[in-house]
Amino acid sequence: MTTNSHDQDPGENEVTGQPGTFLTRPFAGLGRKVVSWVNHMGAAAIFLGKACIMIFRPKQIPAIIQQIYYIGAKSITIIMLVGFFTGMVLGLQSYHALVKFGAQGALGTLVALSLVRELGPVLTAIMITARAGSAMTAEIGIQRISEQIDALDTMRIDPLKFLISPRIVAAIISFPLLTALFDLVGILGGYVSGVVLLGINAGTYFHRVQSSVEMKDVTDGFIKALVFAVIVTTVCCYQGYFTHMRTDSYGAKSVSLSTTSAVVLSCVLILVSDYIVTSFLI
Amino acid sequence: MKKYAMETAVGIFVVIGLLCAGYMTVKLGNVGFLGDDSYSLLARFTSVSGLRTGSPIQMLGIKIGRVNRLTMDQENQMAVVEFRINKGIMIYDDAIASIKTEGLIGDRYVSIDPGGSTDELLQPGGTITETESPTDIQELISKYAFGDVEK
Amino acid sequence: METPLIEFKDVTKRFGPRTILDKVNLKIYEGQVSTIIGKSGTGKSVLLKHIIGLLSPDEGSVLFRGNHIGSLKKSEWDAYRVQVSYMFQNNALFDSMTVYDNVALPLQQTMNLSKSEIERRVMARIEQTELSEAVYKYPSELSGGMQKRVALSRALVTDPAIVLFDEPTTGQDPIRKNAILAMIAEYQRKLGFTAILVSHEIPDVFFISNRILALYDGKIVFQGTPVELDELEHPFKDEVIQSLEGFQEELTGLYSQRHFKVRYQADLSRKRRDETYAIVLFSLEDLEAISNVLGHTTAQEIIKAMGAYIDKHFGAVGGFSTRHSINEFVTVLPYSDLDEAGRILEDFAKDFQDRGIRDIESVAQKETNSAECIDFTILAGLAQGKPFVEMESIIEFAKFRQEEIARFQCELRR
Structure with a gap:
C-alpha cells in the first residue's frame, strides 16, 4: 500500500518537475492547512450537534451520573488546591502593588473580581482539561483503536449517544459548579x-x-464556564473519537498524539474563546 | 457497594457546587431572593462619574443600601440614580445626597444626610432633590497646581 | 432454487487507489455455516463489514432475502440489524466493564427488558459458554480463550439469526482453535442461526462448514462445499490452500487430509492389482455430550490424545492416518490384508482399553477438577481395500462395520 501511494502521489513529481514550485509550495501548504482546519471545525460542529440530539434518548441518566463523577466529583480536590493557591498568590501580589498607593483596602475587590470574572472560569477549565479532558480523549481513543466503537455500532448502540452525550451533559453540569467552588476557595x-499573613x-x-x-x-x-465546558468536551471527545483518522x-x-493535541487545542481555544466571550459580555 | 459510593460522591459534589454557586449569587451578587426588603428612591446629579451599579449608600457612615441603576435624563442634562434603601430607614424630603470618595483614590459612594427639618418622609419612588455631585480630584489638583498660571 | 439469505451482486469497494472488493458475487444460505477463506489482507473483514452495514459498497448491492439493504426503510433496517451479530477479530470487549456488563450491554441499551429478565438471559449465556467463574472479572484478567468466549456470548445474547465471526480462532493454540470452532458449530446447531465465518484455519474450519467461499484477488473464485473445493482447479488453490494447510494437522499431528491422499495415491500406485490393503475407521461417540459435560477444551484434548495413540500404534506397523471428520479418524494399513489388520486392530483394542483409556482419562481429569464424569465409547470398523475401489466407498463400508472397541466408564474410574 505504501509503495502504491508513493508511486501515485502527484506532489512528489511536481517538486522536481516544474521550476518555481518552491515559491508556490508554502502557499499551497498553507491553503491545505486552512482547508483541513475548516473541515475539522465543520466536522466537530456536526459531531457536537449529533451528540446533543442524542442527549435526550432514554437510559442516559446513569451514564451521566457516572461522568459527573469522573469530571466533577473527582476534580474537587485539585480545583480546591489550585483555587486556594491562586487566591493566595493573587492576594500577595496585589497587596504589594496596592500598598504603593496606600490602597491595600481594595485587595478584596481585586481578588474577588479577577477570580469571578476571569481566573475562576479559565483556570477551572484548564485544570479539568488536564484532568478529565485528557482522560476522555485517551479512553475514547483506545476504544476506537481496539474496535470497541465499531462493536457498539454492530450492537446497534449509537456510539455518540453512548460515549459522547453523557460527557457533554456532565461537563455542562460540572464546569459551573467547579468554577463556583474555585472562586470561593x-x-x-x-x-x-491578605488578612492572616499581611x-x-x-x-x-x-x-x-x-x-x-x-x-x-x-x-x-x-456563561464562560458553560462555553468552556462545551469547547473542552467537544475537542477532547472529537480528538479521541477520530483517533483512527489521523494520518x-x-x-x-x-492515541498519545490525539491526547496531546486535545489538551493543547482545548487550552488554546479556552483562552481564545475567553477573549471573544468577554468582549461580547462587556 | 461501589455504585453506591459513586452516586454518593456525585451527590456531595453537586451539593457543594450548588452551595458555592448559591452563595456567590446571593451574597456576592447581591440578589435577595427571600422577598425584597428595600425600597427605591431617585436622585438627580449633574455628574455621577465614578459611581457604578452596586456602589454603597451610607448614612452617618453606615451602609443603608446600594445604587441600583444609573440612567440619563437628556432633557435636563442630568444623571438619574436609582437607590435601593433598606426598609425602615427614614429619609425626609429635605435630605441631601452627595457622591463621595473613600480615601484619595478609593471607590465612590453615596452619602445621604437624612434631613429632618420638615416632617415629610420620602415615599418609595420619591426623589431626593438636593444633591452634591462628586468633587473632581483632577480638577481640584489642576486648580491647585496651575491656579496661578490661569490668573 | 431457494432465495439466498444474503447475496452480494457485483459489490465493489475501494479504499483510495486500492480496490479491495472487485465485483464480488456471493450467496449465503439460511441455517448454514459459511466460511470465507483467503489470504490475510485480502478484504475478508471488509466483506463481512458490508453485511452488517459498517461499510457500504461503492458499486453493486448487498441483498437480504432479495431486498437491497441500502434501500431498506429505517424500521426494516432496524429489524434486519437486530438479527445480525458480529464477533470481532480482536474481541473488541469493553475493557472497563466486567464480563457481565459486557454481555448485558446489548440487552440493556437496545431492548426494553426488565433487570431480572436481562440477568436471566445473560447468566444463561455465561453458563453456556463456561464463564460462570469469571462473571465479575474484567476482560484483561481473563485468558485469551476466555475473552473469545465472552465475545461469543456477547454476540449470541441477543438471539441473533445471523452471526458473523471475524477470524474467531486467530492467535489461539490448536486445541483452543478447535474448541472454539466446535463451540460455534454446537451453538449453530442448537440455536439454528446462520453463521458466516472468516478464517484461514484451512483444514480445521472445513469440519464445521457447510459452504466455503474463497476470496482471491478481490473476487470470489469459489463457492461450494468443502468436498467440491477439493476438485477446484484454480491458482487460488495452489497459492492459498497449500500455503495455509500444513503438512500435518495442527491438533492431532496426523497427516492433513490432502497429504494423506497424496500418500495414499503414492502407496497405491506401487501395488499390483490383486494386492489388498486395509482401512480402519475410528470414531469417538457422543462428542457433543462430552463437550457439554467436560467442556470443549477437554473434548478437543481427548481427540488429540486419541489421534496420538492411533498414530503411535499403527505408525509402527507402516500405517498412516488422518482425521476424517470432527470425531473420526481413518487409518490405512497398506501392507496388511483383512486378517492381519483384524489382528492388529484386536491388539490395539486391547492395548487401548488397558492403557489408552487411562491416558485419555488423565487428560480429562487434568482439565476438569470437578467430579464431573461421562461415559464415552470408541468405535472401530475395518474394511478391505482394493486398488481400483474409491477410498470413500471403502470408508463407508468400514463405517458400516464399526463396533465398540473401548469404553470409558465412570464407575471404573472410582
Missing part, C-alpha cells in the same frame, strides 16, 4: 494571604469582596 486564599483588616476585605462583585460578574463567569500515526501512538 480562591477568595478564601486571598483572605489567608494583616489587612478582615472586615474591609470581605466588605470589599461583597460590594464589588455584581450579579453580572457572577453570571458572566458562569501521522497509528495505534497507541495515535
Whole structure:
C-alpha cells in the first residue's frame, strides 16, 4: 500500500518537475492547512450537534451520573488546591502593588473580581482539561483503536449517544459548579494571604469582596464556564473519537498524539474563546 | 457497594457546587431572593462619574443600601440614580445626597444626610432633590497646581 | 432454487487507489455455516463489514432475502440489524466493564427488558459458554480463550439469526482453535442461526462448514462445499490452500487430509492389482455430550490424545492416518490384508482399553477438577481395500462395520 501511494502521489513529481514550485509550495501548504482546519471545525460542529440530539434518548441518566463523577466529583480536590493557591498568590501580589498607593483596602475587590470574572472560569477549565479532558480523549481513543466503537455500532448502540452525550451533559453540569467552588476557595486564599499573613483588616476585605462583585460578574463567569465546558468536551471527545483518522500515526501512538493535541487545542481555544466571550459580555 | 459510593460522591459534589454557586449569587451578587426588603428612591446629579451599579449608600457612615441603576435624563442634562434603601430607614424630603470618595483614590459612594427639618418622609419612588455631585480630584489638583498660571 | 439469505451482486469497494472488493458475487444460505477463506489482507473483514452495514459498497448491492439493504426503510433496517451479530477479530470487549456488563450491554441499551429478565438471559449465556467463574472479572484478567468466549456470548445474547465471526480462532493454540470452532458449530446447531465465518484455519474450519467461499484477488473464485473445493482447479488453490494447510494437522499431528491422499495415491500406485490393503475407521461417540459435560477444551484434548495413540500404534506397523471428520479418524494399513489388520486392530483394542483409556482419562481429569464424569465409547470398523475401489466407498463400508472397541466408564474410574 505504501509503495502504491508513493508511486501515485502527484506532489512528489511536481517538486522536481516544474521550476518555481518552491515559491508556490508554502502557499499551497498553507491553503491545505486552512482547508483541513475548516473541515475539522465543520466536522466537530456536526459531531457536537449529533451528540446533543442524542442527549435526550432514554437510559442516559446513569451514564451521566457516572461522568459527573469522573469530571466533577473527582476534580474537587485539585480545583480546591489550585483555587486556594491562586487566591493566595493573587492576594500577595496585589497587596504589594496596592500598598504603593496606600490602597491595600481594595485587595478584596481585586481578588474577588479577577477570580469571578476571569481566573475562576479559565483556570477551572484548564485544570479539568488536564484532568478529565485528557482522560476522555485517551479512553475514547483506545476504544476506537481496539474496535470497541465499531462493536457498539454492530450492537446497534449509537456510539455518540453512548460515549459522547453523557460527557457533554456532565461537563455542562460540572464546569459551573467547579468554577463556583474555585472562586470561593480562591477568595478564601486571598483572605489567608491578605488578612492572616499581611494583616489587612478582615472586615474591609470581605466588605470589599461583597460590594464589588455584581450579579453580572457572577453570571458572566458562569456563561464562560458553560462555553468552556462545551469547547473542552467537544475537542477532547472529537480528538479521541477520530483517533483512527489521523494520518501521522497509528495505534497507541495515535492515541498519545490525539491526547496531546486535545489538551493543547482545548487550552488554546479556552483562552481564545475567553477573549471573544468577554468582549461580547462587556 | 461501589455504585453506591459513586452516586454518593456525585451527590456531595453537586451539593457543594450548588452551595458555592448559591452563595456567590446571593451574597456576592447581591440578589435577595427571600422577598425584597428595600425600597427605591431617585436622585438627580449633574455628574455621577465614578459611581457604578452596586456602589454603597451610607448614612452617618453606615451602609443603608446600594445604587441600583444609573440612567440619563437628556432633557435636563442630568444623571438619574436609582437607590435601593433598606426598609425602615427614614429619609425626609429635605435630605441631601452627595457622591463621595473613600480615601484619595478609593471607590465612590453615596452619602445621604437624612434631613429632618420638615416632617415629610420620602415615599418609595420619591426623589431626593438636593444633591452634591462628586468633587473632581483632577480638577481640584489642576486648580491647585496651575491656579496661578490661569490668573 | 431457494432465495439466498444474503447475496452480494457485483459489490465493489475501494479504499483510495486500492480496490479491495472487485465485483464480488456471493450467496449465503439460511441455517448454514459459511466460511470465507483467503489470504490475510485480502478484504475478508471488509466483506463481512458490508453485511452488517459498517461499510457500504461503492458499486453493486448487498441483498437480504432479495431486498437491497441500502434501500431498506429505517424500521426494516432496524429489524434486519437486530438479527445480525458480529464477533470481532480482536474481541473488541469493553475493557472497563466486567464480563457481565459486557454481555448485558446489548440487552440493556437496545431492548426494553426488565433487570431480572436481562440477568436471566445473560447468566444463561455465561453458563453456556463456561464463564460462570469469571462473571465479575474484567476482560484483561481473563485468558485469551476466555475473552473469545465472552465475545461469543456477547454476540449470541441477543438471539441473533445471523452471526458473523471475524477470524474467531486467530492467535489461539490448536486445541483452543478447535474448541472454539466446535463451540460455534454446537451453538449453530442448537440455536439454528446462520453463521458466516472468516478464517484461514484451512483444514480445521472445513469440519464445521457447510459452504466455503474463497476470496482471491478481490473476487470470489469459489463457492461450494468443502468436498467440491477439493476438485477446484484454480491458482487460488495452489497459492492459498497449500500455503495455509500444513503438512500435518495442527491438533492431532496426523497427516492433513490432502497429504494423506497424496500418500495414499503414492502407496497405491506401487501395488499390483490383486494386492489388498486395509482401512480402519475410528470414531469417538457422543462428542457433543462430552463437550457439554467436560467442556470443549477437554473434548478437543481427548481427540488429540486419541489421534496420538492411533498414530503411535499403527505408525509402527507402516500405517498412516488422518482425521476424517470432527470425531473420526481413518487409518490405512497398506501392507496388511483383512486378517492381519483384524489382528492388529484386536491388539490395539486391547492395548487401548488397558492403557489408552487411562491416558485419555488423565487428560480429562487434568482439565476438569470437578467430579464431573461421562461415559464415552470408541468405535472401530475395518474394511478391505482394493486398488481400483474409491477410498470413500471403502470408508463407508468400514463405517458400516464399526463396533465398540473401548469404553470409558465412570464407575471404573472410582
